[in-house]
Structures are given as C-alpha cells and as structure tokens.
Amino acid sequence: MLLSQDLPIILTLLSAAVTAILAGSLLLPRGQIMISEAASHAVLPGLIIGFALSGDHGWQVLLGAIVTIALFVGGVSWLRTRHRLGPGVEIAALFPVFFGLGILALSLTGLEKTGTIDVDHILFGSLELLFWFDAGTWSDLLRPATWASAPGPMMTALVGLALSLSLCVIAYPFLNRSLMDAHHAGLITPVAAAVARALETLIVALAAAACLRSAGVVVAIALFSGPVIAAWSLARTLWQVWLIAIGVASLAVVLTYGVSLATAAVLDVEPRISGVLALWLVVLAVLAPVLAQLTGRNRPLP
Amino acid sequence: MDYNTLIVLMGLLSTGSLLGGFGALVSLKGENLTADVAGHGVVSGVVVSKGLLAVLGAAWLAVPLLWVCGFASSALTLGFIFWARSRGYSAGAAQAMAIGLAYGLTLVLMSLVQGYGAFSTKGLTTLLLGDAATLSLGRILPAISMLLGAGLVFGLFWRGLMNWVLDPQSTQLQGQSSALALMWIVATVAVVLTCLPALGLTLLVGGLTLPALAVRPWVRGFPALVIGSAAVGGVFATLAGWLSAGIVPLPTGALVIVTLGAVWLLSMILARGVSAVRMRRAA
Numbered sequence: 001m002l003l004s005q006d007l008p009i010i011l012t013l014l015s016a017a018v019t020a021i022l023a024g025s026l027l028l029p030r031g032q033i034m035i036s037e038a039a040s041h042a043v044l045p046g047l048i049i050g051f052a053l054s055g056d057h058g059w060q061v062l063l064g065a066i067v068t069i070a071l072f073v074g075g076v077s078w079l080r081t082r083h084r085l086g087p088g089v090e091i092a093a094l095f096p097v098f099f100g101l102g103i104l105a106l107s108l109t110g111l112e113k114t115g116t117i118d119v120d121h122i123l124f125g126s127l128e129l130l131f132w133f134d135a136g137t138w139s140d141l142l143r144p145a146t147w148a149s150a151p152g153p154m155m156t157a158l159v160g161l162a163l164s165l166s167l168c169v170i171a172y173p174f175l176n177r178s179l180m181d182a183h184h185a186g187l188i189t190p191v192a193a194a195v196a197r198a199l200e201t202l203i204v205a206l207a208a209a210a211c212l213r214s215a216g217v218v219v220a221i222a223l224f225s226g227p228v229i230a231a232w233s234l235a236r237t238l239w240q241v242w243l244i245a246i247g248v249a250s251l252a253v254v255l256t257y258g259v260s261l262a263t264a265a266v267l268d269v270e271p272r273i274s275g276v277l278a279l280w281l282v283v284l285a286v287l288a289p290v291l292a293q294l295t296g297r298n299r300p301l302p
Numbered sequence: 303m304d305y306n307t308l309i310v311l312m313g314l315l316s317t318g319s320l321l322g323g324f325g326a327l328v329s330l331k332g333e334n335l336t337a338d339v340a341g342h343g344v345v346s347g348v349v350v351s352k353g354l355l356a357v358l359g360a361a362w363l364a365v366p367l368l369w370v371c372g373f374a375s376s377a378l379t380l381g382f383i384f385w386a387r388s389r390g391y392s393a394g395a396a397q398a399m400a401i402g403l404a405y406g407l408t409l410v411l412m413s414l415v416q417g418y419g420a421f422s423t424k425g426l427t428t429l430l431l432g433d434a435a436t437l438s439l440g441r442i443l444p445a446i447s448m449l450l451g452a453g454l455v456f457g458l459f460w461r462g463l464m465n466w467v468l469d470p471q472s473t474q475l476q477g478q479s480s481a482l483a484l485m486w487i488v489a490t491v492a493v494v495l496t497c498l499p500a501l502g503l504t505l506l507v508g509g510l511t512l513p514a515l516a517v518r519p520w521v522r523g524f525p526a527l528v529i530g531s532a533a534v535g536g537v538f539a540t541l542a543g544w545l546s547a548g549i550v551p552l553p554t555g556a557l558v559i560v561t562l563g564a565v566w567l568l569s570m571i572l573a574r575g576v577s578a579v580r581m582r583r584a585a
Binding site: 032036037041085086087089091092093095096099103104107222224226229267271272274276277279286 | 329330334335338391393394395397398401402403405406407408409410412413414504505506507508510515552553555557558559560562566
C-alpha cells in the first residue's frame, strides 16, 4: 500500500460513506431514500454559486451546497405535506429544476469554459486524483504540517463526518424512537418536529456535499442506501443499524480494493473505484436479508 | 430561421410532447422515479455498445447496437426494480438499489472499455446532460415516429389505458396485468431512449413530470390531462429551444427544464389565486 496515494482514498471514501450512512438511516425508514439521489444532483447550483463567489473550493462551496440542499429538502417536504402530488412525484419535479439551474449557472458564470469546475468530476468522482504527498510514512501523520497539506476533498469528508456524527449522537434518543417506532411521530410537538426536520436536512446536506467532493454524484445513492438497506435486516436499534452499516461499507471498500487490484493485475485495466464500490454495496444489500433469514432474524425489509 | 434551428425545434417539439403526454401517465401511476432509474439504466448499455463497436469495427452497426444494448440494459434495470419489489423491498429501496447497480455497472464498464481506448467520458457527459444543439434529422425521426405512434395508440385505446392507470386491480382481475406490465416496461424504455439526445438523462425526468403538474389544476378528466400535458411539454420545450438558439445562448436542455419549472410554479400560483377568488365569491 502506497500511503500517500491509498490512505487519502480510503479515508475520504470511508468518511463519505459513514456520513451517507447516518443520513441514509434517517431517510430509508420514512420511504424517502430517493431524496439522497435527488439531493446529490440538486446541490449543483449551490456549488457553482459558492465557487463563483469565493473562487476556490473552500467553505463557501460547502455552505452553498448545504443551503441548496436545505432548500431542496424543504421544498420536497412542503410539496409532500401541502400538495400530495403522489409517491416520489415531488422529488422528480424538483431535482431536475435545481440541476437545470446549476447547469445554467455554470454557463452564465463562464466556469464551464475555465475547467475550474469539471462536470466529469462532479458526476463520476475524482478519488483517483487524491494524493497526500506529505504522508510518506505512518509517523508523518503525527506532524501537524502533514495535515495542513491534506487533500481538500478528504478534509471536507472528515469535517462532514465529524459534524454529522456529533449531531446524530446528540439527538440519538429522539432519532432512535422516531425511526424505530412509527407511532412516535404522531406524539411529538410541532416545535420538536420542526427541529427534527432541520436536523435531518442538515445531516442529508452534509452527506451529499461530502459524497459530491469525493465519490461523485452518480455513486452517492449507493453510499446512502446500500449499507443501510443491508443493515436494516440485521439490526433492531439505530445504533445497530449504524454499526452494521459501517461494517458493510468497510467490507465493500476492502472488496473494492481487492477487485481493483485483481483487475489491474489480470486485465491491465483499473476500473473506476467508485463504480466497483457501488456494485459491492448493492450486492451486499441484496445478500444481507438472505443472511438475516438464515440466522433467524426476520425483520421486515426496508 | 435556418435549417439546423428548424430541426432542433422540431426535435424539441416532438420530444417535449412525447415526454409530456407519457409523463401524465407516469405521474398518475406514481412511477416518475422508476422512469428516471430506467433512464439511467440505458447508460451501461450505451457503454457496452461502444465497446462492441470498437471490437467489431463496423460503423454501420453503431445505431442498431446503441438501441439494442440501451434497450436491454434499461429493461434489465426495470426488471431488477420489479424483482426487488416482489421480494418485499419498498419502492424507494428497490429504486435506490437499481440506480446504484446501474451507475456502478456503467462506471466499471466505462473504465474497462476506456482501457482499450474505445470511449471517452465526454460522450457520456453529453448523454447525461443532453445536447439539443447537435440534433439532426436522423436523430429526431425516432421521436417524431414515436409521437405519432403513441398518439394513434392513445386515440384508439385511451379508455382501456385509463382503466389500467387509474384502476390497476381491474386489469389484475382480467388476468392482463403481466402483459400490461411488460408493455409498460417496453414503452418506458422506448420513450427514454427516444428523448435522450435532446434533454439527457438527468433532465429527462423533469420533462416527464413538470408538464403534467402544470396542467393538472386546469383540466378535468384523463384525456384532457394527457393531451394538455403533451401540448404544454411540446410548446414550452420549443419556446425554450428558440430562446436558446438566438436570444439567450444557454444550454438548451437545462433551459427547457427550468422553463417548464417556471410554468409549473406560475400554474400553481394562478390555480391558488383562482381557487381563493372562487371561495370568496361563494362565501
């Protein structure tokens, strides 16, 4: 393993995966997992505007992404409760409009031609381009200077993970009860419901932004849904869902690395890491319920 | 107006109308996101067709291969969704797994085909985002033929179609549900493949959903909704294409969807206003 090349990829992918798992575990039980797919597309205008205002990939881009996703998720919730358009119709109506606005913003700001924002990287990810030159040995990781030169997408994913995890741990008792007990939602006060909705929106936004800067838009849905679907059949509490899903995601990352190395050795071609990861996540999501049945844990499928 | 602009506008008119009309049925069935997933399923087929073309080296096979592989991969993706649902997964979980599978397969196949120098991601980006400006007569003919065919089928069988869309259990009782489900898969994939060149995959679902939502508050009855959606989709796609061609030089597909989004918003506000006025008068 080449530390300066493999460590940033693994750290970024695992951080993005865990952040996505936390968000996915809030969406899946409510039947809203496709919001994650839509949100990872809808984030585009926020990214473009954030970049156009700041000129770099710094915190303004992350803030733009969070604000846009908050608007999107808020819009979907409003349409769902006030207009009842049909299952998934509000998501299908809003995300293309957001994405279209992003494409128009890309064209209007002229960023399309400068190459500073590459649509290919947004869509398919740029994990293979992550290098951490100062991390040559394990002991280098103890030096603050090494962390100062860490790749931006990796740091975004790590900060996103830290924030999401803190929010989820603080709100754990509430989240666990409202997700595992369907009747609980009817008993909470409107203020508590609004706070829960804001928290959920923030966690989804952080996860979508982390996925976008690492694995790309197209694989975000597999990170959000695969591990949580797999974990759902085996877990009984939210803690168990998170732990099993993190285990599933880690297993998928290991399998992805194994397949990538094997393919490179046999076919002399390196498959896209994010693509192989998505396939493993789906395979594990399909296999987990079979394993659950074999071990006698017959939880209903998500 | 020059020849190229005319072709682009004709392409947008047929694509917008087809998506609008078919989208009304899709919205009534609540299958918009399933159609979106089916659209994404096409991409892996496209990549396979490029790889096969590079291996076979027969340029005349490009279009047939594209259709056959795109159709097969999209139908398999839809098949996966129905299989997952039959196993007990929720609609959302089945869609999420199917789209993850489609994306993963696409990226892996793409890197394999790229490894042999047969494909560039730039082509795939065009497929995802659309490229209306490069439409030619050959590329819009499938959409025009499909629109005419769909219009004929709708004119002849609209009553049966309405029963199936609004009351699926009646067709189940008649033992026709499997055949109709298969026809639904074929129709969805055909519409998606036909409309891809103009709008691209990511924006296509907007073309399927927004016209029906804009028309919904203003019409009564099934035929009016389908015809109205087709009209709104066609007219505003053409208008956006015309604006994009000369007045505001912006990406056509994105402008079409944002225009349809604005029409929906306006329609919603107007419908609320009209409803408020009617209630005040009634009081």
